[in-house]
Amino acid sequence: MDITTLCTAVRGTVRTPGSGGSAAVAEVRVATPLDISAAMRFARQRRLRITTSRRPKGDEVALDLTALKGITVNARERTAEVQAGTTWAELDAATQAHGLATPGPRLSHTSVVGAVLGRAQGWLTPLHGTTSDNLVRAECITADGRLITTEEPEGVITSVTLKLHPLGHKVYGGVLLYRLADAPTTLGVLGELASRGREFAGLAAYVTAPPERFVPGDLVGRPVLAVVPAFMGDPVIGASYARPLRVKARPLVDQARPLAYVEQQSLFDRHVPHDLRCDTTEVPALTPDLLRHFEDTSTALRVLVPHGSGWTVHEGEQ
Structure with a gap:
């Protein structure tokens, strides 16, 4: 040919x-x-x-594959059939209309199929696992051109069917910004909160303070620690749950609040490139040397996710 x-x-x-x-x-x-x-x-x-x-x-x-769009939500069976070009923003809007959601990446402009293949983790992962853990089946085109339905994707995926889980429209999320000097204390609190319950999916990131309207002008462009106190449940309980992040360290900027889940999913869309590639490592503890390494925000975006056995660190080139 x-x-x-x-x-x-x-x-x-x-x-x-x-x-x-x-x-x-x-x-x-x-x-x-x-x-x-x-x-x-x-x-x-x-x-x-x-x-x-x-x-x-x-x-x-x-x-x-971006033109392959389509979502069919089966609210009774709690599943969604999703075509390969669909983004998380599109899937979240369709499932939240039924008070449902499924674990996906923390960026809504990424593709659903890419998250399945990449075993993406997100705000719902502590409760329900990775995206691929929620795969029911996939339709794929094999290397010899055949269309098959399988639980183990191979070739090129044309659509996936995913499990859905109940989730209210409002969660507790947003962001707090801290001085780098307060990072050890703040990260210690974040680790403690993550160990207390599966509804908490908070994370931290070493970033350069962005020129957002809620960021004071003298803070813009400076390295800071951003913390997202994500609580995937009743936002009133979430506000109480996250209180130690305000008591044990004083944030420079406090934008943590109840907000729509779809807004929480898109918090970082404007700040993270579509083609950002990250290296992921697991560390048992955040040592002083490691934290000093993270403080240079000019060369890399570093995201720290606490879990029971330590921390997952994602580092991506800026």
Whole structure:
């Protein structure tokens, strides 16, 4: 199969280095799952790799699945069937209409399928596990172009069915900003709160204070510790639960409050790039040397998530 035949075989569009600037051998904007099958056959015959990355390489066929949109919520069975191009913002809006949700990443502009493949963790993970833990089944196009339904995804996923869980529209979240000098005390409190209950999914991040309207002008651009006291339950209980974060250390900025779950999910969307790649490590404790390493916010975004056996640290290039 040559490029001309591929263009004829798909209902979507095909870009090549000469026709649209794509770095890939071909970039297929998929309109139907049959387009994926055609691209898979083309790649197999040419001995090329298939990718869904936004940064394809010169020996790859790139699939753009963003046009594959669709969500079917079964509130009675507490499941949602989600097509591959759907984002978390779209899924959260559909499930919250029924007072339901499922664990996903803490960024709503990311794809649902990407979260399944990446075993994404989020605000609901302490209660319900990762995104992939909630996978019921997936429809996939295999390397030889067949459409299959499986509990163990392979090839290219066209849709997934996920378990849903009851969740009220309001949770307790938002953000508090602290001086770096208060980080050891604040992180100690955060770790204690995480060990007390599964509804608490708080985290901290070493960041540069953003130019938001709620951030004082003299604080903008300075390294700070941001804490998100996320409580995935009754926001009144959440406010009481998070009280030690105000008592044992004094925040410079206090924007923690009851808010809609969909707003909590999108807190960081404007501040984290779509293509941010993170390295993840597990540490048993946050030592003084490690905290000093985290204080340089000019080169990396560092997110610290407490759990029973220590901390998960995500580091991404700025």
